[in-house]
Amino acid sequence: MIHIALLVGPVRVLATALKAVAEAGYSVDLVLQAPMALGRLTGPGPYPCLIGIAAGLDGVGAAALAQAIRRLPGQAGTRLYAIGGTVPGLSPWPDRLPEAELVDLSALREVALLGPARLQHLLAVYREESAMRLQAIRLALAKDDQAQAEAMLHGWKGAAGSLGAGPLARLLATMNGLVRRGDLAATAGYLGELEELAGTTDQALRWEVVQPALPEILAGGQA
């Protein structure tokens, strides 16, 4: 069980949605009525990496709310899903969420054993470095700097893998392989996917997200 979902919508829809989310292996950080949701999301973080928006939302409307959320700073990597019906532009809430495997809790457990302060520090270092590396990779690919792009991808891959971020580490390994073969154009083709996956992984690795799940992580729980 991992705490990274937020649901927005009227109570009549949320009861069903909560059950679906729990079955997918998540617990819910926040359940918000629509009028409160934008205020919560424009405030200081943390933001969840998954947001479920109820179809048939009163007032502002589900599609408009989704658009507003996407325009918020720091929300580029957040995935939005429709709950309880269809919403234009949103995928239906999946039975099994792919983000459940964004971070391997057994790997994070090894780090958590070092103590909460150390874990918090390492997560902060990771997030700071990953943001720097994303920019450096963009720049290196734009300048055809193969060595720099490879160094950045390689280092990031090791850090992400060591914190249990398997999908991100695999994507970085794919890009690293392309760079090593000198195919910088193909590597650059993955930049959009990298930015999105880095964003969702980054949010899943926020201390404010990880901390509530610590007892379960330390107990060896799996998402």
Added chain:
Amino acid sequence: MSVNILVVDDEAVIRELVAARLGRLGYAVVTAVSGEAALATLAIRRTDILITDLMMPGMGGFGLLKRVRVESPLTRSIVLTGYVTLDNVLAALKEGAFSVVAKPIDNPAPLEQAVELAYQVLQGWLDQLAALGRQRPDLSSARRPSVGP
């Protein structure tokens, strides 16, 4: 006597993670961000075990292994790399690496075992050296051969 370990990696998360895990096991760990910084540390601090990345800006892991072999021959070196290819492993061993451990380190056991093994080997050498020292005759008290009539 504490076991002194030097961890060299340009990636901060790896460097700090390795240092924290080994420190928790009771090793005395310091870190360096590059091969050049590692050599500076080696010059002023006894280092029993060196753990180094291969791909780093500047000197890089292979260059560091080469220098350590000459400048700190008793130090046992462990390579920690994301590029575990046959070429890299053979080249690292040729340059004096004691073992090669793959990144990522989401499972700390292989690295901890490599460190333990490196320390056991080092301790075995030191014990043998100490034993040899005890067996060596005390030349200062040996009778000088008589010279002259």
